[in-house]
Amino acid sequence: MLNFTLYSDSDAPSKSKPLLADSRRDFGMIPNLHGVMAESPQLLQAYKMTHQLFCESSFNDVERTIVWQTINGFHECHYCLPAHTAIAHGMGVDAGLIDALKVGAPLDDPRLQLLRDTTLALVRERGRLSDAQLQAFLSAGFSKANLLDMVLAIGQKVMSNYTNHLARTPLDEAFKPYS
16 A cells, blocks of 8 residues: 655655745644645645635536535445535535535535536536536526536536545544544
């Protein structure tokens, strides 16, 4: 088994040190995911940048949570599912919605369910949605920008989910209650 180091802002590769110091400042800790990613400063920087960009995207907190958790669930990410559950609670997302996403139960809101279904189809089909899927998505009030922002989220989550699979990233204490 390949062992990855959980770096801190003091022992990380030099280009990762300021990135991890930013993580500590922003989160009050260095998430283990960031500590693992620090092995590649470029990956850590890209991940943090795509995370920030997706947070500034066309989606609100509830919609972002649905997109993130749908991708995390598809990739069966042992780390990101509980981490984003904690994040969703911190953002004030409805607990019933958070639980439904976590266990794969249908969502009460048809529009949000469509967002989930479209995200899942986009991941499964590697970006190849049918005209009917695209029309249903747009007819529900979503936009072409939303579709492209979902691609951004997929890129972000591939970075984190795949890193967590490779490194078997241990879950932070703060996220354990949500596993």
